[in-house]
Amino acid sequence: MAVRVCGNFNYKKMQSTEIIKKLPYTEPFLFVDQILSISENGVVGTYAFKKDADFYRGHFKDYPITPGVLITECMAQIGLVCLAIFLSEKEEHVAQSYALSHTDIDFLLPVYPGEKVKVVSEKIYFRFGKLKCKVKMVNTDEKLVAQGEISGMTIKKNE
Numbered sequence: 001m002a003v004r005v006c007g008n009f010n011y012k013k014m015q016s017t018e019i020i021k022k023l024p025y026t027e028p029f030l031f032v033d034q035i036l037s038i039s040e041n042g043v044v045g046t047y048a049f050k051k052d053a054d055f056y057r058g059h060f061k062d063y064p065i066t067p068g069v070l071i072t073e074c075m076a077q078i079g080l081v082c083l084a085i086f087l088s089e090k091e092e093h094v095a096q097s098y099a100l101s102h103t104d105i106d107f108l109l110p111v112y113p114g115e116k117v118k119v120v121s122e123k124i125y126f127r128f129g130k131l132k133c134k135v136k137m138v139n140t141d142e143k144l145v146a147q148g149e150i151s152g153m154t155i156k157k158n159e
Helices: 014-023 068-090
Strands: 034-039 044-049 097-107 116-127 129-141 144-155
Touching: 014 034, 014 068, 034 068, 044 068, 068 097, 068 116, 068 129, 068 144, 097 129, 116 144
Parallel strands: none
Antiparallel strands: 034 044, 044 116, 097 144, 116 129, 129 144
């Protein structure tokens, strides 16, 4: 599926599947299903939390909800790492990995097993391999689930 690339610039057009394949994660720790749009200013993507995910068995007993750390991880994978991959391609700067350096997230609603969410990320800055974004997550009713800021940095492999 082609990802909608927004803006008037000369980025190499990347496919959604290409960006997702470049993520440094695999199942069961991959929290990106689809990238809906991407530009030098931000990214929008979705993920559906699997009803049978193992972490729901213990969080919380008889009332399973998605742990906040995994909501943050989903926001970081879509809103930070996917965007960093896209921006790094533009700069021909190929990072080997990505490290989360700071989060400031407010959680407003629970995410239940099987629920699909959308992450919207706006770039605050990207320089010297460090990316900082304003992120929000909404549910299928477009209700705000979580919002805040996330930053991270690219890590080059030592040669």
